[in-house]
Amino acid sequence: MISNQNKKLAQWAMEYAQKNGCQGVRISVYSGSNTSIDLRNNKTDKLQQAAENGMSLNLFVDGRYGTFSTNRLVKKELEGFIKQAIDSTRYLAKDEARTLPDAARYYKGDKPDLNLMDNKFDGVNPDLKMSLANDISNEAMGKDERIISVDSSYSDNEYSSYRITSNGFEGDQNGTSFALSVSVSMRGEGEARPSSYWYESALFLDDLKTTGIGQKALERVLQKLGQKKVASGKYTMIVDQLNSSQLLRPIIDAMSGGSLQQKNSFLLDKVGQKIGNDLFTLTDEPHRKKAPGARYFDFEGVATQPTNVIENGTLNMYLIDTYIANKMKIEPTISSLSIPVLKPGNKNLEQLIADIDKGILVTGFNGGNSNSTTGDFSYGIEGFLIENGKRTQPISEMNVTGNMLALWSSLAAIGNDPRPNSSWQIPSLVFEGVDFSGL
């Protein structure tokens, strides 16, 4: 939690900035700490521990706007820093669209705790952390003579922030998270040393799955041995729940007001229009309890609310913060999504695979990009050839290429399997007629 001393420092900084010429101020202070333990073949490889804090200031000065941050939380230094920040901001061109949000849109602090903070965080025994990392490593160590190395890790972190604005907002956010991961590297064909990984994470240590991680990483690398590329052509594409978010991200990015205002978005003038087929329904569910990404307010302090973002393929909204709303003279919404939830179907990944005659299951993306103005994408992939409902050949060194709008119009099925403890709730996805290039 943010100490009272740092809260007072934030309040002092706000008053000091106002006194020195700011008409509007938004200040946040944050603090965090984390540890990580990395083992290689059951031997400690790295131990890391850190604690940090800092302050960021958004200053509205004579119709101009500047943002400033520092981790030097010493009042005397902050005085010089703030004065200099104000002087710098005064040089800029006026931008009347830069204002604090209408105070009526702020979160009022009237909702129950989101339960994101494990109060036992500070008391976790270092020996327990070490033994958790060791146990998951043992699930893979020595299980196959081709294993070159087993890397396992335990990591945790705790963060908190405190935000205030000169027109009356005050809010706290905090949380913890814990994660365990294993990566297994193995002798493959020729000089190749394929590797794979698995991880589990949770906001509370007691909720963290602590077994089966090494075993799963080992299974995943064994499954991919003998990867080859297969013939270029159109295939049904299944993307597993570990990777499906990558295909949604360009859609969410294109909804951002900043991109739209700069005409740098393939979703320009698309509100109220179909951007995918009827299966494509996306909601934002920011108030889920004990869920990563949950929050009552965005970076401006504006209250979040459950929202239908895309309904049966129709785009309902853009992500419009106060600045873009002022600039484009439209109504503001929210600056960014909190917990995007893609409406799930009723089958798991294996059932989805079983339904496919000829397809490619994508279990990993390798580089690639998407054009923000056209939605054209091309990504490297690895995965499996699916024939008659079964994985028949591990594949790699292939590309998948297409256009985001065409892709989401070819959405054929959605799984019921988003990763628990992930802030993006995106299940496995099936798309028809996707271009793959290989041989």
Add this chain to the structure above:
Amino acid sequence: MDRRKFIQTGSMALLGSMTMPSMASSNIAGTDAKAPKDAVAAAMKHFGVSKEDVRKVLSAALEKGGDYADLFFEHSFANNVSLMDNAVNRANSNIDFGVGIRVLAGDQTGYAYVENVDLEDMLKAAQTAARIASGNKKTAPVAMKGLPIIKNYYPVIQSWEEVTLKEKMPYLQKLNDAIFALDKRVQKVSASLNDETSHILFFNSEGAQYYDYRPMISLVAVCIMEENGKIENGYAARSFRKGKEFLNDDIIKLLAQEAVDKTAIMFKAIKPKGGEMPVVMASGGSGILLHEAIGHAFEADFNRKNTSIFSDQLNKKICNEHISVVDDGTIPFNRGSVNIDDEGIYGQKTYIVKDGVLTSYLHDRISAKYYGVNPTGNGRRESFRNMPIPRMRATYMEPGNVTEEEIIASVKKGIFAENFTNGQVQIGAGDFTFFVKSGYLIENGKLTQPIKDINIIGNGPKALADITMVANNDKIDDGTWTCGKDGQSCPVTCGMPSALVSKLTVGGES
């Protein structure tokens, strides 16, 4: 969670729309510290640490029997000023301060950092890092001995710390106006100027101490054009370790033309038909192929752990004998140059492939000790928050003896890859990719139809062995290349003469 933590991949991207911040900051160790003679003393004064503090903290770091320790003090000032919709109307600045404490016990690492230099806090962090060792043997640090910056690869004429926001703003406005003046189809321009100054003060238990002053500047222009209802974007950027002297009318003119050209070509470009085919890499940014296909896999941490596809290839012939590849920290003003790396090893030029033979991995202290060789000055870190690991600097191929025209003429049907945005590699499997923003089809030995937005994928050792022709037009790409590994970002560059890779898999329509 950062997935890079779980999969052994490396990646590189141009920092495009990334916006970082500008303002003159308190003059640190200032001009005194730039004079090598008093540099360490001036920097110690600036950071507020005494010799006695340093000795105590190093002793605490070694109290559990660690065999090496270092302290990495950093104070950095980053400023951004940006233009949008014809006005320079946004500024951002960040100050970062702290000290990272590292302890090595064999090849094991303990690491902790604090954001102040209070002796109590530094001692506590040192004791945390010390726990990587578990002995009772106490090693005392030896007497301090300065490592002066003998050769400064990035001397600054006018430090960014002395430049006000007001002086920077006109250059962005000129860049904006130049882009609009070049083409009527231009709809939007955004531009940003990012400067950063880092003051590094380093001590280790072997007695080494140095101060390094590290400037960085990047200028980025993004252009949006519209033609017959179609919209395309393009991007141009340059980055160097230079001071205010970087800014002049020539660089503005160059970037404006490049941003417009790279956007305009997109309207004529198509997605090619995908599949395996010969790919001619244009000179310059094609160095991304070296970075991804071999550079990461040559970083010695992966080889020491035997998880790189090149782990058993040292001193073996891995490609055409006319090919030599260098990773170089000594190019004047280059974004990837290091006077001295982040663990006290002087910057140097390292041949990783010489005449077709893999001659050296890229080492940090740990791997150099493991292999019994001298470190290569590749131990780099993102900031005081991170431990150093082997990283590339400027990675490039030396020139060959044919012309680019001869290479293109030799290809019946293939791709000419010219502009790139990002790439990635899987170190163990060897599969690497790079994204081609624009290029051309090659048909019957000639460049014909422009192409755009396709990914190319290959396998490192195979692709390297498949480089059959190298041109004489070597060139370093001075874009804002930023390499990601283990969650740490690091400035790098890359370069390449035009070269033919006889077979890669090109994304596209089927």
